[in-house]
Amino acid sequence: MAVAETQLYAKVFNKHRSKSTSVLLEPLLAKGFPAHIAQKALAATGQKTIGDAAKWLHSHCNDPSLDDPIPQEYALYLCPTGRLHNHLQDFWKESKRQCGKNRAHEIFPHITLCDFFTCEDQKVELLYDTLKRVGDSFSQCFPPSISLSLHSSTSYLGFFIGDSHANILKEFALAFSSEASALADCHVKPCLKQLHLTLAHKFYPHHQKTLEQLAKYINPGETCQWVAALYSRDMRFVHYQTLRALFQYKPQNIDELMINIGDFIYVDPTQQSDVSEGWVIGTSHRTGCRGFLPENYTERANESDTWVKHREYVFVTASRFFTQTENEPNANLNGEVHNPSMSRSVTNVLSLQNTTLRRGVLVMRHGERVDQVFGKSWLQQCLTEDGKYCRADLNFPSTLPKRKDNMKHFEYDPPLSCCGIFQSRLIGEALLDQEVTVSYVYSSPALRCVQTAQHILQGLKLDQKVKIRVEPGLFEWTKWEASRVIPNFMTVTELVEASYKIDTTYRGNFPLSSLVPSESYEEYVSRSSEVIKQIITACPSKGKGVILIVGHGSSLASFTRPLIGLPARDSSDFAQVVRKVPSLGMCFCEELKGENKWQMVNPPVKTLTHGANAAFNWRNGIVED
Numbered sequence: 001m002a003v004a005e006t007q008l009y010a011k012v013f014n015k016h017r018s019k020s021t022s023v024l025l026e027p028l029l030a031k032g033f034p035a036h037i038a039q040k041a042l043a044a045t046g047q048k049t050i051g052d053a054a055k056w057l058h059s060h061c062n063d064p065s066l067d068d069p070i071p072q073e074y075a076l077y078l079c080p081t082g083r084l085h086n087h088l089q090d091f092w093k094e095s096k097r098q099c100g101k102n103r104a105h106e107i108f109p110h111i112t113l114c115d116f117f118t119c120e121d122q123k124v125e126l127l128y129d130t131l132k133r134v135g136d137s138f139s140q141c142f143p144p145s146i147s148l149s150l151h152s153s154t155s156y157l158g159f160f161i162g163d164s165h166a167n168i169l170k171e172f173a174l175a176f177s178s179e180a181s182a183l184a185d186c187h188v189k190p191c192l193k194q195l196h197l198t199l200a201h202k203f204y205p206h207h208q209k210t211l212e213q214l215a216k217y218i219n220p221g222e223t224c225q226w227v228a229a230l231y232s233r234d235m236r237f238v239h240y241q242t243l244r245a246l247f248q249y250k251p252q253n254i255d256e257l258m259i260n261i262g263d264f265i266y267v268d269p270t271q272q273s274d275v276s277e278g279w280v281i282g283t284s285h286r287t288g289c290r291g292f293l294p295e296n297y298t299e300r301a302n303e304s305d306t307w308v309k310h311r312e313y314v315f316v317t318a319s320r321f322f323t324q325t326e327n328e329p330n331a332n333l334n335g336e337v338h339n340p341s342m343s344r345s346v347t348n349v350l351s352l353q354n355t356t357l358r359r360g361v362l363v364m365r366h367g368e369r370v371d372q373v374f375g376k377s378w379l380q381q382c383l384t385e386d387g388k389y390c391r392a393d394l395n396f397p398s399t400l401p402k403r404k405d406n407m408k409h410f411e412y413d414p415p416l417s418c419c420g421i422f423q424s425r426l427i428g429e430a431l432l433d434q435e436v437t438v439s440y441v442y443s444s445p446a447l448r449c450v451q452t453a454q455h456i457l458q459g460l461k462l463d464q465k466v467k468i469r470v471e472p473g474l475f476e477w478t479k480w481e482a483s484r485v486i487p488n489f490m491t492v493t494e495l496v497e498a499s500y501k502i503d504t505t506y507r508g509n510f511p512l513s514s515l516v517p518s519e520s521y522e523e524y525v526s527r528s529s530e531v532i533k534q535i536i537t538a539c540p541s542k543g544k545g546v547i548l549i550v551g552h553g554s555s556l557a558s559f560t561r562p563l564i565g566l567p568a569r570d571s572s573d574f575a576q577v578v579r580k581v582p583s584l585g586m587c588f589c590e591e592l593k594g595e596n597k598w599q600m601v602n603p604p605v606k607t608l609t610h611g612a613n614a615a616f617n618w619r620n621g622i623v624e625d
Contacts, residue, residue, distance in 0.1 A: 024050055033057060036069070039121040043072050043232070046308045047124065063288025065236075071121055072232040074310070076114040076131070076176060078169065080197075084224035085109060087217070088199075095200060095214055099207040100600065104158075104198045106303035111161065112191050113173040113228065118235065119186040126184040128311045131230055134176045135313030141168060142315040148197065148220035152212050154205045159220055161195040169195055172228070206565065206599055229312040231304075234285075237266040242306060243282065243298035247611065257284060257291030264306045265298060269576045277372065277579065278612075296582055296609055359539070360546040361532075362436075362603065363560055364427075364586040365553050366444075366452040367420030370396060371411075372583075379411050393615070395419055401447070401498035403490050412487040416451045423584050423608060424452045428459020430605040439545025441466055442535055444474040444552060445489040445512065452584075453550040454500050467503035470495070473510030473531035474559075476552035477524040478517055486515045509534040521571040528558035529568075536563070546604075553581035560587045563598045584608050 027050050028038035038053070041060075045052040060066055080088065088109040096105055119127060146169075147162030161169065173190035180188045199218075200211045245263040249256075259265065264285035275281055275292070283290045285306050371378045373395055381392045389400050389407070395417045400410060416424065431438065438460055443453040450468060457463040470492060478486060489512070495502045509531055516523065539547050549559060557569060557577055569577060588603040 024053065028053060028057075036121070037066060040066075043121040043124050044234075044308065046232070046310045047128075059286050060288045064290075065288055070236060071118045072124075072308075073116040073235040073238070074119055074124075074127065074230060074232050075112070075116045076173065077110040077229050077231060078113050079108065079110045079227050079229050081225045081227055083222040084218075084220070087219065087222060088197075091199060091214055091218055095211055097602070098214070099200075099203060099210055100602075101300075102203040103201040108304055109197060111169065111195055111197050113169065114177050114188050114190050116233070116235075116238075117186055117188045119180075119184050123184040123186070124310070127180055127230060130176060130180045130183060131228065131311055131313050134172065134179060135228060135315070137175070138168070138172045139315060142172075142226070143168060145221065145224065146226065150215060150220075151196070152208065152215075154208060155202055156198070157200040157203075157208070157211050157215060158196050158198040161197070166195045204564065204566065204600070206597060226315045227312045228315070230310045231307045232310060233307045234266075237283070237306075240266040240268050242285075242301040242303060243267055243280075244301035244305070245293075245298055246609070247297045249293055249297050251291065252614065253292075255291055257282065257289060257293045258287070259284065259293055259297065260286070264301055265293065266306075272576060272579065275579075278582070294612055295580065297611065359544060359591040360604075361536070361549065361560070361563065361589045361598070362438075362546050362586060363549045363551065363556050363589075364452070364456075364584060365555065365581050366416070366446070366448040366550060366583070367423040367455070368417045368583045369414050369420060369448045370417045371414045373417050373419075376411070378414065379408065383407075397421070401490065401494070401500075403494050405488060409488040410447075412481070413447050413489055416448050416455075420448070420583065421451065421455050424455035425459040426608065427584050427605065428456035430459075431456070432460050434604045436460075436604045437545040438462060438466060438548050440469070440535075440539050440547045441550070442469045442471050442474060442547070443550045444476070444555075445470050445472050446475060446487070446552070447490055449474070449550045449552070450490075450495060450500055450502075453548070456548065456550070457501065463501050467501050469503045469506040469508075471506075471508045471510070471531065471535070472512045472515060473508060473527055473534075474549065474551045474555065475515060476554045477521070477558075478515060478519045479521070479524070480554075481517065485517050486512070521574070524554075525558060525568040528555075529562040532559045532563055553578040553585070556581055556585060556587045560589055560600060563589050564600050565597070582608075 024042055024047060025035070025038055028041070029035060031054070033041075037057070041053040041056045045056050047053075079085075092105060092109070095102075143165050146165045148159035149162065151158060151160045170190065170192050174192070177188035177190040180186065199215055200207075203211065243265040245259040245261055245265065248261055249259045251258055257265070265280075265282040266285060267280050267282040272280055278295055279292050280295045280298075281290070281292050374381060374393070378396070382389050382396055384390050387407070391398060397415050397418060400407070400415060403409065438457075441453050441457065443449045450470065453468045454463065457466055457468070475486075481487065490498070492502055492504055496504060510527065519527075535547065535549070549555065551559070554574070557574065561568060568574075585607075586603045586605075587600060589598045589600050591598050
């Protein structure tokens with residue numbers, strides 16, 4: 001393609017397609033919005049249309065921070081498109097499926113040119129002008145393809161940019177930062193160190209080989225059109241987690257948050273310690289309002305899902321206008337891609353991995369406990385004047401198992417609710433559908449855990465074949481016990497008499513007498529690490545069945561991390577992780593054949609999600625005003 005023709009295409013691609021800020025601002029001012037709030041709305045929506053800004057203003061009418069003079073943060077990224085982008089998206093999807101989410105999944109594929117900086121709302125248009133001018137000045141010297149070489153370490157995998165091409169990109173970043181800093185009166189810092197395109201970051205070391213193998217199917221020389229794009233984010237929520245609403249929630253109390261399906265919620269992990277179990281407090285990206293919401297109505301979103309693209313400059317090269325060949329992947333409108341050669345290669349990797357896997361360990365939290373629904377005083381609600389148990393709600397268990405000592409011991413060793421029983425059986429049936437072979441079952445001595453194990457086995461149709469090994473060492477961190485003493489658990493004899501399928505020949509690795517009230521975090525971590533080693537040793541390595549461990553919310557991290565060779569979390573982070581584990585939350589580890597190593601993979605069944613169902617009095621609102 002002739003140079004003149006390439007220049008013409010570049011001019012067409014990079015013409016300003018949006019109206020200027022002044023043209024957009026005037027109609028908003030005419031509607032009566034103050035200038036600073038109207039400019040804030042335009043900056044928050046990328047200054048694209050009056051409709052977008054007006055919709056934002058309407059949604060944020062109750063936003064307590066609407067008048068706060070807090071600017072957006074902006075960053076300049078160089079993003080690939082075309083075939084290379086499609087291959088990168090394939091890698092993103094497959095690496096997440098095989099190895100779980102890592103830090104790279106939080107953001108789309110990109111090369112950082114200028115990291116985040118602040119700019120006043122009324123000066124953002126100057127950034128657009130700067131990007132256009134600097135882009136035009138570099139359009140002729142921009143390389144038709146960028147040299148990318150794969151680099152790998154135990155915590156990073158990505159492409160490094162070749163020196164000659166990196167120098168051009170650094171000059172472009174430096175030119176943009178200098179002009180933007182001068183015109184928009186903001187401090188823009190260009191990235192002048194090793195430029196790179198990250199594929200994976202902060203992953204488990206034992207996933208390095210798998211990620212490297214997947215990365216080999218990315219051809220860095222594929223056809224690619226590079227785009228310099230200006231993005232913004234809300235600087236107040238940089239260190240927050242981003243959640244996406246899966247269901248609509250209508251507040252039932254004044255301190256709760258209204259959410260619609262697809263809403264993004266900012267949650268500060270450091271502010272959740274005093275929040276009731278199953279709830280989080282967060283701020284809505286759509287409305288700016290803050291309140292409580294049920295955590296199981298949400299899922300983790302990516303950090304960049306709430307970012308706004310403002311403007312982009314397309315570097316047009318001759319290679320961009322080659323026609324699609326029969327080997328080029330077919331991309332649909334939402335960016336997903338089907339690449340037959342990539343898919344076959346990935347399938348080969350999966351087949352190779354599946355032949356090297358053997359034993360599995362499925363660690364699971366118990367089902368819904370009755371006091372989780374009805375509070376710590378649940379037993380008082382069910383006792384008659386003569387001390388007999390009487391079901392006060394259909395979600396209370398129909399009966400309580402008999403125990404020789406005082407029934408009040410159930411207060412600190414509560415049973416499952418009826419919904420918890422249903423949940424457990426449902427998980428067992430799902431495991432049966434997936435043809436999961438459970439060979440061994442271990443349970444914490446807590447009644448709720450024994451009951452969960454029993455009903456999972458019933459769902460699996462194994463309750464007459466596999467017996468439950470009650471292991472006191474699986475009990476949760478004793479510091480969290482409200483009574484500050486070890487609960488008085490039902491004995492093995494009492495459990496057997498109550499028709500629970502208990503292995504009476506099993507002798508626990510940690511006798512009940514060894515559990516220390518209010519143990520330190522270090523003591524709990526040590527106990528957990530030792531008990532999982534003992535369980536693995538006790539189950540023959542020749543077997544290929546699954547070892548099911550039914551414990552508590554704390555069990556998922558405390559038993560799986562030592563198994564896959566990871567250190568324990570800091571005690572300050574541990575509580576935040578545990579409180580997010582729902583009823584029947586699970587982790588699954590598989591052993592690598594011949595390596596004496598374990599890796600964490602996706603559980604064999606899907607997650608179980610459901611909403612709250614509040615108590616209902618038919619008199620209120622139906623008969624009485």
